[in-house]
Amino acid sequence: MPPLSSEPGREIDQALLNAAVERRRAERAAEIAARHEERMAAAAEGMRAFHGRMASTHRHVEQQHRTAARIHTVHAERLRRWSRGPIDAKEQPGLVQAVAETLGASGAALTLFEPETLMAASSPASRTAQCLEFALGQGPARASVELCGPVIAAGPQMAIAWPIYGPAVERLGIRAVAAVPVVAAGASLGALTVFDPPRAHGPDLEAFEAAAGTLAVSLLSSWSASEADGPSGRPPLVDQGDLWVVLNQAVGMVSVQCGSSTADALALIKAHAFAEDRSVDEVAAAIVDRTLRLG
Template sequence: MTTPQDSDHPSPGPADDADLSASLAGLAGLSSLGSTLETVLTRIAEYAVQAIPGADGAGLTLLEPDRADLIVKSAPFVVEVDDIQYDLGEGPCVDAAAQGRTMRSGSLGGDPRWPRFGPRVGRLGVHSVLSLPLITPTGVVGAMNVYAHAKHAFDENAERVGEIFAVPAAVSVQNAHILAQAQRLAQHLEIALAHRAAIDQAIGILRARSGLTADEAFDRLRQLSQHQHRKLAEVAATIVQEAVNRARHQHRPPPAPSS
C-alpha cells in the first residue's frame, strides 16, 4: 500500500536482488527438524531483514485459531513496537493480517491510519514499516512486520521485494506450523497411552485385591479421583507405585546373620 510521500523511489539495484536471492536460498534450506517452531519463525524474520532494503528489524506473527498467536522478532526493539501494536489492537500488522494486503508507511508518527500506534512508536524512533500478510492457498497464516528507524525507508522496490519474499515465507511458516502441530499431537498421544497403561495396571491391582470386575474397579478409581481431587491417571499411578513398593519389600532378602 503506497502513501503519497513515498511516490519518488529509486530503481532496484543488483545488490537488492542479490540479498533477496540469498534470503530465498536460506528459506529453501530451512529445516524445522530438530528446531522449535519459535526458532524457525525467528529465522524467517531474520531472512526478511536480509532480503528487504532498508530494514532494521522484523517481527513475525503466526495466527493459531486454537492457541494464542505466536510472535517472534529478529531484534530487541521489535518486541517493544509489536507489544504496543497488539496491546492497542491497532497497527499495520493487525490490518495486514485482517485485510490480506501489504501495509506501508514512511512516517508512522503522522500516519492517520493508526492514530494511537503511530505516535507511540514514532517517539521510540521507529518511523517506517512494511507489513506483509503471509498468505497460502488455505488462507492467511500470519503477517510479518519489517521496521526501520529512518523515515521513508521503504520504497516501492522494497515493497516489491517484500511481497516476493512473503510468498515462500508463508509456505515455510505453514510447513513449520504443521510439523509443530504433529509433534504436539504425538506428545499428547504418548502421554495418553502412558496414562492408559497406568489405569489398566491399577484396575488389575484392584481386581486382584478385592475380586472386583473391571467395571467395578474402574468405578473405584473414579471415586478415589473425585474424593482426592486428583486426576484419574495420578491416582492410578499411585496405586501402581504402592504395589511395586510392597512387592519389592516382600521379596527383599533377609539380612545376613551376624558372625
C-alpha cells in the first residue's frame, strides 16, 4: 500500500518505521540474552551468576523494545483509521492514546514537572483527572516524581493516599490509577499516569515503564528537532498547549489585579476552581474573557 501524501501519512510512515526499529532492537536483545542463557548452562560455577544477570538484563531490554514497538504500531493504525474518517473527525490521535490502548487501560496522561505542565491526555476523563491533580496539588503523578518510582492505588486506597483527589477521580468513574516516572538520560522529566489499568494479574509495571520510556524518547526527539530537519519523526504529544497559554495569561492578570506574586495568583485560581467545582482551565478562560475577576 503506498504511503499517504498528507501530514498524517508522514506520521503513519514514521510510526511504522519506529515500530520496525524497536522490533530490531528487541530481536538483538533477545539474541544476546539467548547467548548468555546458553553460556550459563555450560559455564563454570563462578561465571553462572554473571551470565544469569546478563541474560535477565537483556530479556528486560527485549520486553521494553517489544512494548515500544506495539505502541508505535497501534499509533500508526489509529492514525490510519483517523485519516480515512470523515472530514469533521475529531483531532488527530497522539501517541498517548496509543499508550492507553496498548496497556489495556481506560486512559493515560503525560505530565511534565518543573514547571508542571499537562502535555497530553488520551481522553476527556484522563485530561480532567490530571487537571484535578494540578489544581489540588496531590495525586499519583506528583507522588511518582517525588518518590522516583511507581505509585499504584485502587478503590479505597486512592482516598487514603489522596483524600481530595481520590474521591474526585472516583466520581469520574476511575477506579484505579498507576503512575511511573518519565526519565531520560538519568533526569526525571515527569510522569505517565495510567487510569484503570488491567488488574487481573496485577499491574504490569514493566510495560508501564517501557511506555514511559517511549514517551521520553518522543519528547527528546521533539525538543531536538529543527524546522530544517523536515519531518521530525515525532508523534504529536503536546495537545494541551492552548490550555496552558490561557492559564499563564490568567495568572498574570490576577497577579496584576491583586498585586500578588504569580504563585499566589495561581493558588487563588486553583482555590476558586475547587470552591466552585470547576476545572482550572474553565476558571482561567473566564478570567481571560473578563467574565470573572478574582481581585
